[in-house]
Amino acid sequence: MPFIRCKRGEGYVDVVVLVLAAMLCVALAVKVFPVFVAKHQLDTYATELAREAEISGRVGSETSQRAAELQAQTGLHPTVSWNRTGQIQIDEEVTVTLQTTVNIGLFGSFGSFPIELTARATGKSEVYVRLVSGQSA
Known part of the structure; x- marks a missing residue:
């Protein structure tokens, strides 16, 4: 079994492997970053x-109008659900929940899978709603 005594090309192989690994990491980051x-x-x-x-x-x-504006700005089309609808008396809480699915395609259609994203925000009404007699809040 012959032994290789000259190792002058060994550095080139190491550099090629290192560059290949770095490019795979960059490609993965480019595909995952849009989810964030x-x-x-x-x-x-x-x-x-x-x-x-x-x-x-x-x-x-x-x-609803604001949701349409935000859809145009962001390009996202989430499912919007509210914990209540209609008028909200001052200092009463309202919560909105948004859900959408984002697809991570690591290598085209191969290795592609959907990720469910959810966002929730809560706020308190700043408007005093005057009730007419016979109405309930």
């Missing part, structure tokens, strides 16, 4: 919707 961006956008989306409900004192056309 989408989660941040979803959290901001929920906060903005809760703030709209606080300012308007109701869950209705104002919050």
Whole structure:
């Protein structure tokens, strides 16, 4: 069995393996990073919707319009659910929950799987709702 006495090319092989490993790590980061961006956008989306409900004192056309604006800005189309609808009396809490699915495609369609993202925001109404006699809050 012959032994290799000259190891001058050994450094080149090490560099190639190191560069290949680094490029695989970069490719993985490029595919996973958008999920973190989408989660941040979803959290901001929920906060903005809760703030709209606080300012308007109701869950209705104002919050639906704001949701449409946020969809256009972020490109996200989450499922929006509120713990209550209609008018919200001052200092009463309202909670919005958003859910969406983001797909991580590591290598095209191979190694691709969906991730469920959820965001929740709570706020208190800042509007005094005057009740007409016979109405209940």
